[in-house]
Amino acid sequence: MKFLRYAQQFSVILTISMLGEILHAVLPLPVPTSIYGMLLMLLALCTHVVRMEWIKDASDFLLKIMPVMFLPSAARFAAFWPQIQALLVPLTVISVGVTLVTFAATGWTAQLMIWMDRKGKGRKSDDCTN
Amino acid sequence: MTALTEFLNGSSYTLLAVTFGSYFLCTYVQMRFHLKHYNAYLGSIILVVAFLALFKLDYDKYYSATQAITMLLTPATVCLAVPLYQQLSALKENWKAVIGGIVAGIVATMGAVLVLCIAFGLTHAQYVGLLPKSVTLAISLGIVQELGGDVTLLISSLIITGTLGNIFAPMLCRLMHITEPVAKGVATGATSHAMGTVTALEMGPVEGAMSSLSVAVAGILSVTGVSVFANFY
Numbered sequence: 001m002k003f004l005r006y007a008q009q010f011s012v013i014l015t016i017s018m019l020g021e022i023l024h025a026v027l028p029l030p031v032p033t034s035i036y037g038m039l040l041m042l043l044a045l046c047t048h049v050v051r052m053e054w055i056k057d058a059s060d061f062l063l064k065i066m067p068v069m070f071l072p073s074a075a076r077f078a079a080f081w082p083q084i085q086a087l088l089v090p091l092t093v094i095s096v097g098v099t100l101v102t103f104a105a106t107g108w109t110a111q112l113m114i115w116m117d118r119k120g121k122g123r124k125s126d127d128c129t130n
Numbered sequence: 131m132t133a134l135t136e137f138l139n140g141s142s143y144t145l146l147a148v149t150f151g152s153y154f155l156c157t158y159v160q161m162r163f164h165l166k167h168y169n170a171y172l173g174s175i176i177l178v179v180a181f182l183a184l185f186k187l188d189y190d191k192y193y194s195a196t197q198a199i200t201m202l203l204t205p206a207t208v209c210l211a212v213p214l215y216q217q218l219s220a221l222k223e224n225w226k227a228v229i230g231g232i233v234a235g236i237v238a239t240m241g242a243v244l245v246l247c248i249a250f251g252l253t254h255a256q257y258v259g260l261l262p263k264s265v266t267l268a269i270s271l272g273i274v275q276e277l278g279g280d281v282t283l284l285i286s287s288l289i290i291t292g293t294l295g296n297i298f299a300p301m302l303c304r305l306m307h308i309t310e311p312v313a314k315g316v317a318t319g320a321t322s323h324a325m326g327t328v329t330a331l332e333m334g335p336v337e338g339a340m341s342s343l344s345v346a347v348a349g350i351l352s353v354t355g356v357s358v359f360a361n362f363y
Contacts, residue, residue, distance in 0.1 A: 010205075013205050013208055013209060014205060016208050017204050017205045017208050020204070020208065030269060030272045030273060030276075030353050031269070031349075031350060032266070032268030032269055032272075033204055033268070034203065034204045034207035034208065034266075034268055035207070035266075035268070035269070035345075035346045035349060035350070037204065037205075037207065037208035038207055038208050038210050038211045038214075038342070038346055039211070039346065040208075041208050041209070041211035041212070042211040042214055042215055045211060045212070045215040046215065046218070052212070052215075055209070055212065056212070058209075059209035059212045060212075062202065062205055062206040062209045063206060063209055063210070063212070063213075063331060065202075065206075066203075066206045066324070066328050067153060067171055067296075067328050068149060068150055068153045068199060069199050069200060069202055069203045069206060070203075070292070070296075070324075070325050070328070071149050071152070071153065071174060071175065071178055071196075071199075072149065072192065072193050072196040072199065072200055073193075073200070073267075073285075073289060074175045074178075074289055074292075074293060074325075075175060075178045075179050075182065075189065075192065075193075076189050076190070076192070076193045076285075076289075077285075077286060077289045077290075078179050078182070078183075078189055079188075079189030079190055079193075080282055080285065080286050083282050084282065084283070084286050087252075087256070087283070089250075090246070090247075090250040090252060091283065091286060091287060091290075092290075093246065093250075094243060094246045094247070094250075094260055094263075094287065095263065095286075095287045095290040095291055095294075096290070096294065097242065097246065098239055098242045098243055098246065098260075098263065098291075099264075099290075099291050099294050099295065099321060099322070100302070101238050101239060101242040102235050102238060102239040102242075102264050102291075102317075102320065102321040103235075103295075103299075103302050103306065103317050103318075103321045104238075104306055104317075105231075105234045105235045105237075105238035105239070106231045106232060106234060106235030106238075106313075106316055106317040106320045106321060106344075107231065107302075107303065107306060107308035107313050107314065107316065107317030108306070108308065108313075109227075109230050109231040109234035109235070110224075110227045110228060110230065110231025110232075110310070110312060110313035110316045110317065111227075111231075111308055111309070111310045111313035113226060113227035113230045113231065114224055114227045114310050114312060114313060115310075117224070117226065117227065
């Protein structure tokens with residue numbers, strides 16, 4: 001029965017991907033199939049249209065081998081070498097430098113807002129006890 | 131071109147075996163010898179590129195021969211909803227911080243790209259190609275093509291950014307004193323898209339969930355950001 005479970009689970013995941021593909025084709029927004037699919041899957045799980053045990057094993061498998069899926073793109077980078085050679089310095093500085101800027105801006109802002117929120121809530125609960 | 135090169139260039143299964151094999155080998159070595167400061171992912175990229183270079187194979191042909199794995203990216207991204215669903219309470223509690231962090235990240239990124247492009251005297255097309263360098267390719271490719279940006283630069287900077295996040299996200303969190311799991315996940319996902327999310331999933335369940343969500347939210351919000359910033363230079 002185990003093989004059947006995987007077939008069933010992949011069917012559910014691929015059906016959601018298909019619905020994402022349909023939305024991508026129909027709606028005039030620059031949102032790709034995968035993002036529509038992810039939001040649809042979240043919605044389906046929240047509304048219990050899809051139950052966790054219907055997708056769990058196949059989903060774990062796909063997420064576990066996800067790094068391998070990026071290897072072809074990463075290796076293809078070497079193919080761009082002749083074209084980007086002339087721009088190597090600006091490309092490296094911008095790619096590395098801006099990555100640090102994005103990471104810091106996002107992480108620090110989110111962390112600060114979490115702490116402020118927690119402080120606010122803490123004070124509120126103190127007021128209640130007083 | 132030798133007969134061997136010619137055969138390997140078209141052999142999907144050799145190339146798929148090399149791709150999976152490199153990843154397996156590098157991960158196994160890391161686990162077997164408990165190597166803390168060695169990155170299996172970077173190791174497998176180097177192994178694959180070395181194999182292609184050794185047999186003088188064509189990178190574009192390698193890419194099309196391994197389409198079978200790349201195609202799985204869409205269903206895998208759909209499955210990112212699973213860790214997100216499991217951490218829904220963390221999202222409900224922190225959604226303001228998630229959105230705030232992502233918006234701050236987009237503005238800072240595009241501002242920094244603008245300043246550096248002016249400093250290096252790059253062209254408008256190159257500037258537009260670099261703007262969405264943190265946005266998942268499926269979204270950024272469309273915008274850049276529409277605005278007439280440099281696609282080669284987009285893909286190059288996107289791969290560098292993703293790979294950096296994939297390798298260094300835990301170290302960056304430590305160096306920048308980002309300790310909140312939600313903030314760690316948002317920073318990783320909003321910076322290095324799905325490539326970084328793979329690492330965020332290893333960092334912890336909350337990190338993985340928030341990173342998955344950030345890829346989607348940052349991607350969608352960046353569309354507006356790029357359209358606005360493209361007019362500045």
